[in-house]
Amino acid sequence: MGTWEWPLIVFTVLSQISIGIIVGLLGLDCRNQLKEKLFKQGVVVSGILLMIALLASLFHLGHPEAAYRAITHLGSSWLSREILFFILTFVGWLYLLWLSFHPAGKLRSSLLITSVLGLLGIISSAMIYVLPRVPAWNNVAPVFFFILTAGLLGALALVILGGKELQPEQKKSLLNWALGCIIVSIFMFVLYASTIKVNAQGAATVQFLLSSPLFWLRAGLGWLAPLILLLIGLKSQKVFTASTLYLVFALVGVGEILGRALFYVSAVGIHISALF
Amino acid sequence: MYQTHRNICPRNCYDTCSILSTTRNGILISVEGDPLHEYTKGKLCAKALEDVKKVYSQKRIRYPMKQRGRFSGYWERISWDEALNLIAGTILRLREEYGNALPLALNKYSGNFGVLHNAMEGLFSGLGSTTRAIGSPCWSAGVDAQTYDFGTFFCSDPGDMGKSQLIWLWGVNPAWTAVHQMPLLLNAMDRGVKVVCFDTYFSATAARSSHFIQVRPGTDGLLALGFSKVIVEENLLDPDLASYSLGHEEFIQYLRRDIDLNHCAEITGVPVKTIRELAVDYAKTHPACIWAGFGLQRYTNGGQNLRAIDALGALAGHIGEPGGGVQYGQFKTWQFAGQLQGLHPKQTPESKGLLKSVPQDKENREDRLLSINNFAEQALQCSDPPVKMLWISGRNPLSQDGNLHLWKALIQKLDYIVISDLFHSMSSQAADLFLPVTTHYEHWDLHASYWHYWVGVNEPTIAPVGESRSDLQIAWAVSHKLNQLAPGSCAFPTGGEEKETLLKEVGPDMLEILGLETPEEILNGPVRARFPATAWENRRFKTPSGRFEFGSARAEASGLPAFPVYRPPLSPSEEFPLRLLTPHHATTINSQVYSSETEKEDFIFHLSPEVAERYALQTGERVLVWNKFGKLEGIVQIENRLPREAVILYQEPVKSNLPLNSLMGTPNTDMGNLSLGAPGFALNETFINLRKLN
Amino acid sequence: MTKQLGFLHNSEKCVGCQGCEMACKNEYQTDAAPRWRQVFQLREEDYSLPTRMFFSMACNHCANPECLRVCPVKAYTKREDGIVVHDHDRCIGCRLCLMACPYDRPQFNPAQKKVEKCNLCYQRIDKGEKPACVAACIPEALQLVEINEALDQRMGVLKTLPGLPSPDITQPAIRFIGPKQGKQIRRD
Numbered sequence A: 001m002g003t004w005e006w007p008l009i010v011f012t013v014l015s016q017i018s019i020g021i022i023v024g025l026l027g028l029d030c031r032n033q034l035k036e037k038l039f040k041q042g043v044v045v046s047g048i049l050l051m052i053a054l055l056a057s058l059f060h061l062g063h064p065e066a067a068y069r070a071i072t073h074l075g076s077s078w079l080s081r082e083i084l085f086f087i088l089t090f091v092g093w094l095y096l097l098w099l100s101f102h103p104a105g106k107l108r109s110s111l112l113i114t115s116v117l118g119l120l121g122i123i124s125s126a127m128i129y130v131l132p133r134v135p136a137w138n139n140v141a142p143v144f145f146f147i148l149t150a151g152l153l154g155a156l157a158l159v160i161l162g163g164k165e166l167q168p169e170q171k172k173s174l175l176n177w178a179l180g181c182i183i184v185s186i187f188m189f190v191l192y193a194s195t196i197k198v199n200a201q202g203a204a205t206v207q208f209l210l211s212s213p214l215f216w217l218r219a220g221l222g223w224l225a226p227l228i229l230l231l232i233g234l235k236s237q238k239v240f241t242a243s244t245l246y247l248v249f250a251l252v253g254v255g256e257i258l259g260r261a262l263f264y265v266s267a268v269g270i271h272i273s274a275l276f
Numbered sequence B: 001m002y003q004t005h006r007n008i009c010p011r012n013c014y015d016t017c018s019i020l021s022t023t024r025n026g027i028l029i030s031v032e033g034d035p036l037h038e039y040t041k042g043k044l045c046a047k048a049l050e051d052v053k054k055v056y057s058q059k060r061i062r063y064p065m066k067q068r069g070r071f072s073g074y075w076e077r078i079s080w081d082e083a084l085n086l087i088a089g090t091i092l093r094l095r096e097e098y099g100n101a102l103p104l105a106l107n108k109y110s111g112n113f114g115v116l117h118n119a120m121e122g123l124f125s126g127l128g129s130t131t132r133a134i135g136s137p138c139w140s141a142g143v144d145a146q147t148y149d150f151g152t153f154f155c156s157d158p159g160d161m162g163k164s165q166l167i168w169l170w171g172v173n174p175a176w177t178a179v180h181q182m183p184l185l186l187n188a189m190d191r192g193v194k195v196v197c198f199d200t201y202f203s204a205t206a207a208r209s210s211h212f213i214q215v216r217p218g219t220d221g222l223l224a225l226g227f228s229k230v231i232v233e234e235n236l237l238d239p240d241l242a243s244y245s246l247g248h249e250e251f252i253q254y255l256r257r258d259i260d261l262n263h264c265a266e267i268t269g270v271p272v273k274t275i276r277e278l279a280v281d282y283a284k285t286h287p288a289c290i291w292a293g294f295g296l297q298r299y300t301n302g303g304q305n306l307r308a309i310d311a312l313g314a315l316a317g318h319i320g321e322p323g324g325g326v327q328y329g330q331f332k333t334w335q336f337a338g339q340l341q342g343l344h345p346k347q348t349p350e351s352k353g354l355l356k357s358v359p360q361d362k363e364n365r366e367d368r369l370l371s372i373n374n375f376a377e378q379a380l381q382c383s384d385p386p387v388k389m390l391w392i393s394g395r396n397p398l399s400q401d402g403n404l405h406l407w408k409a410l411i412q413k414l415d416y417i418v419i420s421d422l423f424h425s426m427s428s429q430a431a432d433l434f435l436p437v438t439t440h441y442e443h444w445d446l447h448a449s450y451w452h453y454w455v456g457v458n459e460p461t462i463a464p465v466g467e468s469r470s471d472l473q474i475a476w477a478v479s480h481k482l483n484q485l486a487p488g489s490c491a492f493p494t495g496g497e498e499k500e501t502l503l504k505e506v507g508p509d510m511l512e513i514l515g516l517e518t519p520e521e522i523l524n525g526p527v528r529a530r531f532p533a534t535a536w537e538n539r540r541f542k543t544p545s546g547r548f549e550f551g552s553a554r555a556e557a558s559g560l561p562a563f564p565v566y567r568p569p570l571s572p573s574e575e576f577p578l579r580l581l582t583p584h585h586a587t588t589i590n591s592q593v594y595s596s597e598t599e600k601e602d603f604i605f606h607l608s609p610e611v612a613e614r615y616a617l618q619t620g621e622r623v624l625v626w627n628k629f630g631k632l633e634g635i636v637q638i639e640n641r642l643p644r645e646a647v648i649l650y651q652e653p654v655k656s657n658l659p660l661n662s663l664m665g666t667p668n669t670d671m672g673n674l675s676l677g678a679p680g681f682a683l684n685e686t687f688i689n690l691r692k693l694n
Numbered sequence C: 001m002t003k004q005l006g007f008l009h010n011s012e013k014c015v016g017c018q019g020c021e022m023a024c025k026n027e028y029q030t031d032a033a034p035r036w037r038q039v040f041q042l043r044e045e046d047y048s049l050p051t052r053m054f055f056s057m058a059c060n061h062c063a064n065p066e067c068l069r070v071c072p073v074k075a076y077t078k079r080e081d082g083i084v085v086h087d088h089d090r091c092i093g094c095r096l097c098l099m100a101c102p103y104d105r106p107q108f109n110p111a112q113k114k115v116e117k118c119n120l121c122y123q124r125i126d127k128g129e130k131p132a133c134v135a136a137c138i139p140e141a142l143q144l145v146e147i148n149e150a151l152d153q154r155m156g157v158l159k160t161l162p163g164l165p166s167p168d169i170t171q172p173a174i175r176f177i178g179p180k181q182g183k184q185i186r187r188d
Ligand code: SF4
Pocket: C013, C014, C015, C016, C017, C018, C019, C020, C021, C039, C054, C056, C136, C137, C138, C139, C140, C141, C142
C-alpha cells in the first residue's frame, strides 16, 4: 500500500487544472474570439496554479536544491521528460502572459502550442506511474485519469473565472464538457477496476478502494453530486447561479483531490513475500 | 592512516573468533575475521560484525555515573576520583564495621571471558575473605557428567568431526550458536555423511540436517539408554570395552533389566522403529560422533542425560575414535598462570579456579561461596555478617537469574551496589554506581575457547572511548585508592602494565600446551594448543580408575546414581501445564544484544498447532503467560514442529521492562558441585500457564 | 550478451545468520535503517513441509534495471560488468526508484534524504576482492558469479524462488539453489 503523497497530490492536481484552463481557453477561442479580460484572467490564474504546483513538487524531493538535475535523463526517465515539458509549458505561459498585456495576433497558435506542451507534460506525469512493478498503474489508466482531471477542473475553473464575460452558449459548452468528463471518469474507473482485478496486486488495489470510505466519499462528492447538479441545471435551461457553480467546482475539486490521494495510497506493488 | 590490530571476540560463545580490526586515524572503522585462525577462518558472525556500531554506540556509558535513588534513572556524571572514593570508602567502612571483608560480594561471570578480567577476582582476594558467586548458569551439570565419565572435561578439536561418517547433533543448534561449525557439517552432508539432529523443536540446524528427531524435553537420557539397549540386544557392543571401561557389565544388566523400548518410545516421543534403526546405524558406522549441546543438561536430570549419552558413545566404541567421541566442550586450553587472581602456584589447573572462578588459597582466606544460580537467595540468608556491598561485573543478574523477587529483596538490604558494564542494563537500574568499562577494542587481553583449541591475544585497537577503563585498570585504581586512604588495606597491585600482566598469565603450563618458548610469541597471532585432535585417543582416562567409568564411585559418593540411569525431569502440574523453553537466538548472547534494529515490540510465544488449538489461539493474538514467579504478555506465533507440551520463547531483544526470566525460578541441575562448586541452572524446568487476552 | 556479474545464493547452505547483511553494514558503516542486503525467510506455506529456509538479497544488478530507467538524474549507471551503480552524490531523493524496483533494494535513508543501495562492492571487485557479504558468508552460501547460459544449465540452479516477483520484470542477476528437505521424524 502506498502513502499519502501530499506534495505529489498538490502538484499533479494543480498543474492539471492550470493546463486545463489553457486548453479551455483555446477551445473557447476556436468558437468565438476570446474576450481580452477573460483571456488575461485565465492566463494569470493558470500561471499562479502552475507555479504553486511546481513549488509543491519540490517538497517531494529529498534535496529540492538539486532539482535542476532532474532534467538530465530524458532518454528514459518520464520524470525528466515531465519536468522538461512543464518548463516549456511555463515558457509558453510567459509568452501568453506577455500577449495578455500586449494584444497581438498569434494568440490562438500560442494557446495551441502551450496546450500541446501542457498536455505532453500531463501525459509524462502519468507515464511516471506506468511501472511494471505496480500492476494497478501499469496500463493507460493513469494517463486517462490525469487528462480527465485537467479537462474537468479546467472547464469548471473557466466557467467560474469567466462569469459575466462568458456568453451563455460558451458557458453551456464548458458545462457540457465537464459533464462529459464526469461520465467518462466513472466509466473509466469501472473499466479500470475490472481490468486490474486480474492479478493479485491489482485485486488488492480494487479491494482497498471499494472498502475505503474515502473512495465512496470521493465517488459521491466528486462524481455523483456534481453529475446530478449539472444534469438538472443543464436540462432546466435556467442559468446557473454563481453559488451553484462554486458548489459544483468545490465538490469536483474535493473529489479529484481525494481521488488522487487514493491513487497513491491504493497502489500495491509487487513485493517479495517472505518473512522478516 | 590505516592500521590493523588483532582482537578476539570475548563473549561466552563456542567460536571465540579472532578478529582483525581496522582503524583510520585512530577511529575503528571495520572488523573482519583473522585468516590465521584455522577454526574461524577469517570470518565473523553477524554479532561481531556489528562491533563498530557497538563501540561507538550513543547508548554506551562513557563516564562514571552515580544514581540518585535506585531505579530512579536519575544518573549524574562523576569523576573517577569521586567514584573510587565512594567505592574505597564503602569497603573500608564495611570492613571496619564487621571486622572482616565478608560483607563485600562479587558477582561476575561471562560478559567478557578475557583472562585479564580476572582482575576483579584478584581485587576481591586482595581485600581478604569475601563473598563470591561461584558456579555457572550455563553448563555445570554436563561438565560434571563428563568429569565422572572421563575424569575431566575435554573434547576433540572441532575439526575432528570432519572425519566422521555419521554425526549426531544432540540438542545443539550451531546454525545459531556456533556458526563456524556449519561449513564442516554442510560439507560432510555433501559427501554423503548423514547428520542427524535431535532437538525438542525444529531448529535452524534441524532444518539443514539429513534427519530431524524430535525428542520430548528432558528425556534425552532415556533416549540414549534406549539406543544403548538396542546396541546390547543386537550385540553391537565394542568388543574392546573391557579393556578400557569400568562397570560396563553392570550397566548392560541395567539396560537389559530396566529399559523397555516401548516405554522409552512413549516417554521420548521417538518411535521404537526409529530408535532401532538409529541405534544400529550409530553402532555400525565408524567413526561416528555425537555433539551434545548445553540445553539438554539444563534439567533437574541434566547430568544424567549427558552421562547416558557418554555411555552410549562408549558402548558403541566411539570414544577415543578419531572422528568419534561425545563432544561437549573443554577447559584444557585455559591453563593460564592465575597470578592475577592471586592463585597459589602449587594449585592444580582444575583447582586453580579456572572452573570454579574462585581460587581457594586456604592458608590465608576462606571466602564465602554462594551459588551463582541461587545468589540472591543465599545472600539474603547470610547474617554473620550480612552481605552489604555488591559488585556486579560482566553480568546482568536482574535479567538472567531466576527468582527475581529475591533479587529485589536483596537489593533492599544492600548498602551499596557497583556495576561495571558497557551499557545500562536491567541490573544497572538497581546500582548506585556505574563504572564504564572498555570493549575488547580498547584493552589488552588473553582468550581461549571452550570448544576449539585456539588461544590468542587481544590488542587494544583504539584509545578507550570516553573515560572507560578495563576491569584490570579499575581493580588497580581501587586498590590504589584503598592503599592511599588506608595503607596496606588491599593486597592487589596498585598499578602496572596491561601487556606485562597479560604475558605473566602465559605461564609454563600454557607455554607447553601452546608449544611456545616465550610468552612474547603469543603476541604474533592466535596459536592452536598442541593437543592431539582426538580426545581420549589412547583411551587412558583421568578417572580414579583410569578407565571410562560407566559406574562412578565419585558420583555415588556425591549421592548421585553410580550409573547413568533414567531420572525423569520435572513434570508439569495441572496449574502450570506447559513447559517454557528459552533457547538462544542468533542475534543475542544471553542479555548481550547485537542487532539493536531488530528489537521486538513484544515477546513472541511460539506454539505448536496442538497447543494453539488447546487454548483456541491464533497467530498474532495476545496472551498472558504466567506462573508463580511472574507474568508476561506477548504475541502468539504458531509454528509446526514445536513440542506439544511446551512454549518456546527465544532470548531475543524485546522492548519490555520485564525480562523473560520473570517467569523463572531457580531449579538446580543434578550435578555441578564437583567441578564448579555449585549445581547448574535447570532453566528448562520452567512451567507456565497461558490465556488469551482480549 | 556482455558480462553480467551477479549473485548465486544457496538456500540449502544458508543458515539465515545475517552475517552477509552485517558484513555489508560493517564495510560501509551504513545507518541502522537502510538494509542494502536483507535476509528473508521463505514462508512455510510455499513449501509442502515446514522449513526454516532463507535467502539473502541485495540489489540484483538487473539486466533490465527499472531503477535506472526511471531515475531522472542519471544516478544509476550500468557498468561493463553489469553492476548497477547508484551515485549517491547525484541522488536528489525523489524515490522513484523505490517505486520501480520490485525487490525494494534501493533504500531511503531518512537522515540523508537520499537513496542508497548495494553497488556490488565494485571498489573491491576492481581490486580483485570478493564483495564483503560474499567474503563473510561462513557456509559459503552466497557467491559472486557471472550470470550466463552455463550457469543456468547447471543442475539445481533456479531463476527464482516462491514468493519472489517474476524475474521477467527486471531480469535480476541472481540465481538460487533451492532448499531440499531433510527426512523429518516427529513424535506421534
Ligand atoms: S551470511 Fe551466508 S549463511 Fe548467513 S544469512 Fe547470509 S547468505 Fe545466509
